[in-house]
Amino acid sequence: MLFYSFFKSLVGKDVVVELKNDLSIHGTLHSVDQFLNIKLTDISVTDPDRYPHMLSVKNCFIRGSVVRYIQLPADECDTQLLQDTARKEASQNKKK
Amino acid sequence: MAEEAEQPTVATVEEPFDLVRLSLDEKIYVKMRNDRELRGRLHAYDQHLNMILGDAEETVTTVEIDDETYEEIYKSTKRTIPMLFVRGDGVILISPPMRANVG
Amino acid sequence: MSYLPGTASLINEIDKRLLIVLRDGRTLIGYLRTIDQFANLVLHQTIERIHVDKQYGDIPRGIFIIRGENVILLGEVDDEKFKNSGLEEAPIDEVLEKQRSLQLQKQKEIEEKRKALRERGLEPSHLESIQEDF
Numbered sequence: 001m002l003f004y005s006f007f008k009s010l011v012g013k014d015v016v017v018e019l020k021n022d023l024s025i026h027g028t029l030h031s032v033d034q035f036l037n038i039k040l041t042d043i044s045v046t047d048p049d050r051y052p053h054m055l056s057v058k059n060c061f062i063r064g065s066v067v068r069y070i071q072l073p074a075d076e077c078d079t080q081l082l083q084d085t086a087r088k089e090a091s092q093n094k095k096k
Numbered sequence: 097m098a099e100e101a102e103q104p105t106v107a108t109v110e111e112p113f114d115l116v117r118l119s120l121d122e123k124i125y126v127k128m129r130n131d132r133e134l135r136g137r138l139h140a141y142d143q144h145l146n147m148i149l150g151d152a153e154e155t156v157t158t159v160e161i162d163d164e165t166y167e168e169i170y171k172s173t174k175r176t177i178p179m180l181f182v183r184g185d186g187v188i189l190i191s192p193p194m195r196a197n198v199g
Numbered sequence: 200m201s202y203l204p205g206t207a208s209l210i211n212e213i214d215k216r217l218l219i220v221l222r223d224g225r226t227l228i229g230y231l232r233t234i235d236q237f238a239n240l241v242l243h244q245t246i247e248r249i250h251v252d253k254q255y256g257d258i259p260r261g262i263f264i265i266r267g268e269n270v271i272l273l274g275e276v277d278d279e280k281f282k283n284s285g286l287e288e289a290p291i292d293e294v295l296e297k298q299r300s301l302q303l304q305k306q307k308e309i310e311e312k313r314k315a316l317r318e319r320g321l322e323p324s325h326l327e328s329i330q331e332d333f
Binding site: 003020064071072082085086093 | 113121137140143148150179182183185
């Protein structure tokens with residue numbers, strides 16, 4: 001749940017989602033679900049010549065499983081909180 | 097966050113994920129599928145090995161064959177991303193930071 | 200839980216005309232009739248849209264049930280963005296012909312590279328394979 005909660009805290013911020021087929025989509029994070037499927041609004045692609053079909057789409061739903069990376073706004077990320085949460089989840093998982 | 101009674105900080109490694117936990121806030125090396133490598137500071141991870149890396153440097157290695165000399169040319173392309181979420185299914189291995197006092 | 204704000208859900212997209220990009224690179228446009236938790240989809244009155252550079256052509260396809268794992272993304276075609284995109288429709292035969300020659304050329308390049316790498320004892324891992332590495 002760490003990343004689901006984390007991405008929810010980034011709703012409304014600009015991100016770049018890089019897919020496993022090398023397509024990079026820049027957009028505003030609209031929503032996310034527990035599979036880390038993602039909805040972006042007001043998208044643009046960095047390489048429109050290779051992906052002309054994306055030129056006509058403004059908002060999109062991206063299946064979480066096709067994501068390779070997501071570039072995040074660094075100043076919106078509380079790295080201390082992330083680390084603490086990761087430690088907490090690690091110890092919770094051990095107790096199970 | 098500090099009110100939580102932390103686990104004893106004895107660095108015992110019982111399972112692979114212990115090593116990942118001990119790498120939090122350290123610079124790690126990640127080998128990815130498709131000839132990609134990452135170096136960056138580990139800020140978060142989960143059981144899928146999804147991760148967040150700070151100041152991540154990505155290296156992509158490609159092989160080209162020179163048309164004339166017929167030799168292979170290895171090209172590596174580097175870029176730096178200030179804050180990067182990495183999806184775990186692309187991860188091959190993680191290497192914790194080098195320590196002076198190993199052993 | 201699909202109705203909480205900030206939760207990505209396809210519920211709101213049902214009965215809209217959507218553009219779907221599949222893992223094999225194909226682009227479909229159709230009415231999204233139903234979905235499930237895997238993002239399996241049913242598309243109605245589907246067309247397949249072939250893009251070559253700024254030209255495109257459509258092929259009517261009918262009803263599709265798509266297994267979720269093959270879906271890369273879904274998006275609504277935005278009329279205004281579409282108008283400003285510089286995309287123009289062309290006869291489908293022309294577009295297919297162009298696509299075919301481009302694919303042949305690309306295929307040839309990939310084959311040559313693959314052959315050259317094999318002769319050097321290297322196994323080409325992912326030359327333009329969109330498929331297996333997902």
